[in-house]
Amino acid sequence: MQGTSEYQPRTGIERWIDSRMPLPRLMYDSFIAYPIPRNLNYSYAFGAILSLVLVVQILTGVVLAMHYAANSAIAFNSVEQIMRDVNYGWLLRYMHANGSSMFFIAVYIHMFRGLYYGSYKAPREIQWILGVILFLLMMATAFMGYVLPWGQMSFWGATVITNLFSAIPLVGEGITHWLWGGFAVGNPTLNRFFSLHYLLPFMIVGVVILHVWAFHVTGQTNPTGVEPKSRSDVVPFTPHATMKDAVAMVAFALFFAWFLFYLPNYLGHPDNYTLANPLVTPPHIVPEWYFLPFYAILRAIPSKLGGVIAMFASIIVLFFLPWLDRSKVQSAAYRPLYRIFFWIFVVNVICLGYFGAKPPEGWYVLATQLLTAYYFVHFLIIFPLLGYIEKPRPRPTSITEAVLSKHKSGGGGTPAEAAASPERRG
Incomplete structure (x- = not known):
């Protein structure tokens, strides 16, 4: 249903650029005229929300890196200095810290939506695999970022998690010592984690581009799971998807702002507001909430x-x-x-x-x-x-049939039930 490009340069500058590097054509075909199923709901907006949060995380992270000192002797104090002495440092730090939680809230909803609507099925296997790779990169980035404040939970969380690699036969001890940069978690560990935490978000951007590319090749899934068969099954990406994504992003931004301004420390652990002490072990070591299911396993x-x-x-x-x-x-x-x-x-x-x-x-x-x-x-x-x-229920023959049947039935029942009923097809 993608067809040929309908982009028509309107000015001389556009024609000049399009003939040499068709970037405007690419943007038009990808985000203006790109056909999407007409029955997408708001659960499909979390891809756009994730893109928004990723931009926020990168921008705030770059500014915070300008003031952070990756040295175990002063890292904790440098974070406190950012909070107190840097202009709007408190806002940047809270936005970045809570942004990681917002990122995982959105990605878990995005993944569960994919599981519910079968977004991993053929021909979208590569798109799903790239999504899981993104999830792994996010977890690695978040874990290394959690170590940087060098509080009690940061230090002991790093000690416990990195120690897990020592269980791997033959190479485990070597991997653990390489991560530590020595024989225990210390200043070399902090430097390594800071470097990787700064690098990995840009790797995430690269994989996101591949993820979106795969999405544009195979097309968007939809709640019916029926592939578009005609032009009546699809609508242009703009304004239909862009307006829906914009509404969803504003709603999510308000949710984010609520945590940011009213509960900025709610998702953090109290022990992490104490300077790391290798001689005092916290009574109960736990990671951030988004790691807890895997920590339980x-x-x-x-x-x-x-x-x-x-x-x-x-x-x-x-x-x-x-x-x-x-x-x-x-x-x-x-x-x-x-x-x-x-x-x-x-x-x-x-x-x-x-x-x-x-x-x-x-x-x-x-x-x-x-x-x-x-x-x-x-x-x-x-x-x-x-x-x-x-035994699956009957499916509609097209997206348009499912949408129209649902409206004729007054919104009651599933689209499949409406499509399968002769009376409702009327």
């Missing part, structure tokens, strides 16, 4: 090596979803069993995050182990089986 396995394998496997399994899901139906809107198990999985992940913040003792341990087992059962057993045993 790590602790659910009694073996150190087993926990590391399980934690990394919980992310690696996401790469194989396009081949684990054997169903021919893309969207959960027409898969009644899959929809039930999807929401069970969402609750499971939330519960993993809750227990990841609890001390590993008593019944918390058993609950975490059961939740971890279900996490892998969901992907490795339930996903493939549903493709064989589930």
